[in-house]
Amino acid sequence: MELINDFLNLTAPFFTFFGLCFFLPPFYFFKFVQSIFSTIFSENVYGKVVLITGASSGIGEQLAYEYASKGACLALTARRKNRLEEVAEIAREVGSPNVVTVHADVSKPDDCRRIVDETISHFGRLDHLVNNAGIMQISMFENIEEITRTRAVMDTNFWGAVYTTRAALPYLRQSNGKIVAMSSSAAWLTAPRMSFYNASKAALLNFFETLRIELGSDVHITIVTPGYIESELTQGKYVSGEGELVVNQDIRDVQIGAFPVTSVSGCAKGIVKGVCRKERYVTEPSWFKVTYLWKVFCPELIEWGCRLMFLSGHGTPEENALNKKILDIPGVRSALYPEPIRTPEIKSE
Numbered sequence: 001m002e003l004i005n006d007f008l009n010l011t012a013p014f015f016t017f018f019g020l021c022f023f024l025p026p027f028y029f030f031k032f033v034q035s036i037f038s039t040i041f042s043e044n045v046y047g048k049v050v051l052i053t054g055a056s057s058g059i060g061e062q063l064a065y066e067y068a069s070k071g072a073c074l075a076l077t078a079r080r081k082n083r084l085e086e087v088a089e090i091a092r093e094v095g096s097p098n099v100v101t102v103h104a105d106v107s108k109p110d111d112c113r114r115i116v117d118e119t120i121s122h123f124g125r126l127d128h129l130v131n132n133a134g135i136m137q138i139s140m141f142e143n144i145e146e147i148t149r150t151r152a153v154m155d156t157n158f159w160g161a162v163y164t165t166r167a168a169l170p171y172l173r174q175s176n177g178k179i180v181a182m183s184s185s186a187a188w189l190t191a192p193r194m195s196f197y198n199a200s201k202a203a204l205l206n207f208f209e210t211l212r213i214e215l216g217s218d219v220h221i222t223i224v225t226p227g228y229i230e231s232e233l234t235q236g237k238y239v240s241g242e243g244e245l246v247v248n249q250d251i252r253d254v255q256i257g258a259f260p261v262t263s264v265s266g267c268a269k270g271i272v273k274g275v276c277r278k279e280r281y282v283t284e285p286s287w288f289k290v291t292y293l294w295k296v297f298c299p300e301l302i303e304w305g306c307r308l309m310f311l312s313g314h315g316t317p318e319e320n321a322l323n324k325k326i327l328d329i330p331g332v333r334s335a336l337y338p339e340p341i342r343t344p345e346i347k348s349e
Contacts, residue, residue, distance in 0.1 A: 038277040045276060046071035047097070049123040051115070053106050053164060054133030056083040058231030059182065062268035063130055064088075068096035070272070075119040075126075077102040078133070098123070106133045106160030107152065116167040126171040128275065130180040131161035134200075136233045138193045138251055139241030149243030150196045157200035162207065172219045179221045180275055181208040185288050187225060188295045189302070191255060192310045212280075222275045227288035228256055230264040250324070257309060257323025260285075261337050 050067045054060040056078035064076055068091040076091070078084045081103040088099045100122045104111035119126055134157045137150060144150060165179060172179065184201040186194060205223060212221040228234055236252030239245055267284040274282035283289045295302050312320035327333055 035277070038279070042273075043276040043278070044070075045128070045272075047073065048127040049073045049075065049119065049125050050128040050130065051075040051077070051119050051126060051164075051168065052130040052132055053077050053115070053160065054182075055087055056080045058233065059226070059229060059264055059267060059271075060130070060132040061087050062264045063132065063271060064091045064096075065094050065265075066268040066272045067128075068092070068094040068099070071095055071097065072128075073098040073123055075100050075102060075115070075123070077104050077106070077115050079103070079105050106164055107155035109163045112160065112163035113167045115164060116171070120171060125175055126168055127175050127177045128180065129165065129168045129172060129177070130182070131164060131204075132180075132182045133157075133160050134182060134233075135239055136194065136197050136237075137239040137241070138197075138255060140193055141195050144241040146243075149241075152239060152243065153196045154200050154203070157197070158203045158207070161204055165211070169219070173215075177219055178275055178278075179208070179211075179219060180271070181205075181221060181223045183208075183223050183225050185225045185227050185283065185291060189291050191306055193251075193255065220278050222271075222279055222282055224271055224274075224282045224284070225288070226262075226267060226284050227291075228259045228261045229267045229284065230261055234261055251318060253327050254310065254318050254321045254324045256327075257321070258326040258332070260335075 045067060050072045052060050052064055052067070052074065055064050055076035057080075060076075060078070064074055064087055067074060074088070074091055074096050076084055076088055076099065081101075084101050084103065088101045091099050100118070102115045102118050104115050106112055106115075116126070135153060137153045161181060168179075171177070181204055183205040184197075186198045187202040187205045190198045205225070208221050208223050215221070234252065234256060235247070236249040237245070237247050238251075262285045270284045270286075271282050291302075309323045310321055312318055312322075318324075
């Protein structure tokens, strides 16, 4: 056995390199041709039933409007009941023929089952499940006194998607439907102070990649890995190390800094377009894909860059980070951030 492993240790890199040199050109030509056909025969979601979690703000809200504009029937769920009703009313005005809201918390398994049950009870079917609900926690790991307070991040970001998917899967099989998993580029671009958020998104990515293999062609899965998108998260709303919900634009500036923030409406358009084309992965903005290549081929450089941009040095205030200093240069903030991000107005609970 050891002899076989020793042989593979020597030969596998060599054969992999030359194998990819021969395989990649025809493979990407096939992918190009396939993308043309996917564009021509893109799915028409008019009358289809779409369930969106975390639909009261951010990407979830804009996805509701984008699906509504295409005539889809919507089941929207979130914890903020009043805000959810406002989104539902706008979705009806935009063009959705039928919208139902479900006030629920996806971190609770019983709520996830109830979300799906009420959707099926109202519409009788389910075509698209969009697992969008998520929260962000920002804190250095060593500053978290009680680790159990971080459970909410995994419970919402990861387990919430798992619970809802399990409840919806039988109906998605019946309709040969689609699952949209809202992961993040944070799954590989691991910024400091976001360890549990990054872990939850990496778990989500790997879970749905595994599920894609298990389900085959019965249910199509699109994994979304956004970069920095205009939302409440990029407006500075997050869960602190003490487990409290806070709004702090200074820390937001440190965590986002010199990275340009994409409009949420453009992101939603790109996601729905990719889902209808049966794309396996959607990254918005698309240039963020290159960060994955840097992570694979130059991980040390990514780690060094993160320390340089996000950390200010031991014992110094977080606001002294290079990211924040760049953003404070006159004109930089207006060039990189959309207006709602520059002058945030967080909607009340």
